[in-house]
Amino acid sequence: MSNAKWADRGNEVFIGTYNRFPAAMVKGSGCRLWDADGKEYLDFLAGIAVCSLGHCHPRVTEAICRQAGTLVHVSNLFHTLPQIELAELLVAHSFADRVFMANSGAEANEAAIKLARIHSGPGKFEIISLAGSFHGRTLATVAATGQAKFHQGFEPLPLGFIHAEFGDPQAIERLITPQTCAIFCEPLQGESGVRPLEPAYLGAIRDICDRHGLLLIFDEVQTGLGRTGALFAHEQLGVTPDIMTLAKALGNGLPIGAMLTTEKIAASLVAGSHASTFGGNPVAAAAAVEVLRIMLADGFLESVRATSRYFVERLEEVAARYPRLASGVRGRGLLLGLVLTEQGIEQGLVIVQRLFEAGVLINFAGNLVLRFVPPLVVSTEEIDLLIEKLCQVFDGLA
Numbered sequence: 216m217s218n219a220k221w222a223d224r225g226n227e228v229f230i231g232t233y234n235r236f237p238a239a240m241v242k243g244s245g246c247r248l249w250d251a252d253g254k255e256y257l258d259f260l261a262g263i264a265v266c267s268l269g270h271c272h273p274r275v276t277e278a279i280c281r282q283a284g285t286l287v288h289v290s291n292l293f294h295t296l297p298q299i300e301l302a303e304l305l306v307a308h309s310f311a312d313r314v315f316m317a318n319s320g321a322e323a324n325e326a327a328i329k330l331a332r333i334h335s336g337p338g339k340f341e342i343i344s345l346a347g348s349f350h351g352r353t354l355a356t357v358a359a360t361g362q363a364k365f366h367q368g369f370e371p372l373p374l375g376f377i378h379a380e381f382g383d384p385q386a387i388e389r390l391i392t393p394q395t396c397a398i399f400c401e402p403l404q405g406e407s408g409v410r411p412l413e414p415a416y417l418g419a420i421r422d423i424c425d426r427h428g429l430l431l432i433f434d435e436v437q438t439g440l441g442r443t444g445a446l447f448a449h450e451q452l453g454v455t456p457d458i459m460t461l462a463k464a465l466g467n468g469l470p471i472g473a474m475l476t477t478e479k480i481a482a483s484l485v486a487g488s489h490a491s492t493f494g495g496n497p498v499a500a501a502a503a504v505e506v507l508r509i510m511l512a513d514g515f516l517e518s519v520r521a522t523s524r525y526f527v528e529r530l531e532e533v534a535a536r537y538p539r540l541a542s543g544v545r546g547r548g549l550l551l552g553l554v555l556t557e558q559g560i561e562q563g564l565v566i567v568q569r570l571f572e573a574g575v576l577i578n579f580a581g582n583l584v585l586r587f588v589p590p591l592v593v594s595t596e597e598i599d600l601l602i603e604k605l606c607q608v609f610d611g612l613a
């Protein structure tokens with residue numbers, strides 16, 4: 216059955232929350248996808264920074280199949296082996312001592328918000344996040360998200376979420392009240408246009424938290440797990456949070472999230488205070504264990520950094536060649552954005568659409584930049600192919 220027929224069937228039954236490309240994807244391998252018409256795509260979206268090891272990585276697929284044939288679900292009324300192994304790996308390779316398992320980024324962030332509040336005690340419930348941030352689509356994470364377009368129509372939102380102007384530590388400090396319990400931010404804003412937070416700015420935020428007795432929460436749902444060339448983006452920035460959330464790349468496509476923190480802070484969540492039926496499901500956890508083993512192997516993160524250097528150079532060439540459309544490159548590791556000029560921004564959606572037609576998948580983040588989040592295993596030849604197609608599309612617009 217063709218893409219068009221699948222799309223018709225889908226459009227008959229789904230609530231229209233997504234503006235989908237007119238393709239039904241049926242198969243993936245590495246950095247390639249195939250649709251129902253048999254068309255091949257070069258994937259620089261990776262399920263929105265999820266399939267970091269590429270589609271259907273053989274070792275992850277093997278781990279999923281093995282676990283699916285052994286034990287699929289028992290709830291968190293019991294211990295399960297993959298979940299323990301996963302938590303051990305996360306603790307061994309991060310600042311954290313304790314882990315709570317969830318199913319998604321928003322759910323991991325909900326856990327972080329609840330922990331910050333309960334740990335800080337009665338009356339201390341306000342959380343300051345940043346303008347332009349994105350933290351998820353549940354009501355609390357929508358409220359934490361610093362973009363009005365995600366709030367509209369869903370008011371009244373949960374109380375206690377305050378947004379500070381991006382880039383100025385004093386703007387955050389001015390918003391602190393006796394009710395404030397935490398500062399919540401992404402080390403690099405992905406959804407609003409690939410905006411990195413500079414080390415000095417993050418250092419100043421850490422300092423504010425220390426001086427005012429606030430918790431620092433890093434949302435590493437998109438930046439975590441190798442995406443920026445380190446296991447966690449904050450490691451490159453010299454700033455350690457008190458709480459960190461992960462999701463996206465953790466299961467390489469299986470839904471799993473995690474909230475990590477220190478022993479002392481974790482003690483505030485006791486039996487019955489928070490839970491998830493599926494959180495840390497054995498099959499998703501088995502996938503995540505394999506993901507971490509692969510990412511922690513010698514040379515993996517170094518190769519992400521080397522690929523990133525090559526990709527940045529190639530994107531800078533594009534920016535230099537098309538100054539009318541693009542003004543520069545920003546981001547870290549393989550979370551990169553080609554910043555568009557005003558004229559480029561007008562064409563942003565057309566560029567994404569034409570690349571799609573040419574068999575290349577990217578997206579337009581924050582209506583500002585062309586965002587590239589390929590699998591971390593992308594080759595230089597695949598980057599060259601993307602650049603070639605991008606230049607062809609830009610030539611067509613000139």
Ligand SMILES: Cc1ncc(COP(=O)(O)O)c(C=O)c1O
Binds near residue numbers: 322351401437
């Ligand atoms: C930084 C960040 N936090 C949270 C989320 C929400 O994650 P999920 O869609 O898994 O709930 C996202 C998703 O894009 C994200 O980029």
